[in-house]
Amino acid sequence: MSESDFLPEGTLRGLPGPLPAEERILWRGAPTVHGVMLRAFHARLVMLWFAAAAGLLALGAGLSEGPARALAVAGPTLLTGLLALALLWLFSWLVHRTTVYTITDRRVVMHVGIALPITLNLPHAQIESAGLRLFADGSGDIPLQLPPGERVAYLHLWPHARPWRVSRPEPMLRSVPDAHRVAALLAPALAARAAGTARIGEPLVSAPERPKAPAGRLAAAGSR
Structure with missing residues (x-):
């Protein structure tokens, strides 16, 4: 119903x-879905935050344990960032769909x-x-x-x-x-x-x- x-x-x-x-x-x-995602949910800032966090983790691990460890440490953070962006897209689509x-x-x-x-x-x-x-x-x-x-x-x-x-x-x-x-x-x-x-x-x-x-x-x- x-x-x-x-x-x-x-x-x-x-x-x-x-x-x-x-x-x-x-x-x-x-x-528009794109506009809500970028300007209401600030997807760019979310993406930059996760990218910066992953970069810092990778830098620290890379300097002490090498490139392989840097990728292993940064990977989960980047994956979490992608999941966050996917959720923001879903919420943006729901705003578009229900408005x-x-x-x-x-x-x-x-x-x-x-x-x-x-x-x-x-x-x-x-x-x-x-x-x-x-x-x-x-x-x-x-x-x-x-x-x-x-x-x-x-x-x-x-x-x-x-x-x-x-x-x-x-x-x-x-x-x-x-x-x-x-x-x-x-x-x-x-x-x-x-x-x-x-x-x-x-x-x-x-x-x-x-x-x-x-x-x-x-x-x-x-x-x-």
Whole structure:
């Protein structure tokens, strides 16, 4: 039995209920496995740590007992590192498999969680601003800043939270593919809701102009 068995008929995966007739979906997606593994679980640091540990052990054993002993000592450490990377890949795949980000012309819905899934329903009118951090492969992070008083626990969000924003957590669409296009779809939707417009025009696929309304601001945000 899956979680979809408990949802009303006609409900898309990742949504809390059927989509209203007047609401339309702009984009649906999930984090990339590669991005979650590298930037949420820091696989590079894990790999470097095990490589450095294996190198130090091999150096000490090699100087005192020769190359054969150095390989024998470093081997188990390297094997443990490979197993750790395999586990990180598995967790990253599970994050990818269980996450659904949905952007409509009225809200952002984040269905997240591996063991205990939750669904966050974020109306555009309740989003103060959104950021965009692009990576070399075209994927990117889109953090969403909520107004004061609107809080979601950081541990409930992670890894779908902007790093280091613990006192005022920001939900984040993490490592979404083709992030520039996703941002270009979200920006006019936020601007339209900030202006009090019920619907927006056709989704934009090019970089949007910076809206004047605070809730529609979508600017490049680096890691802070």
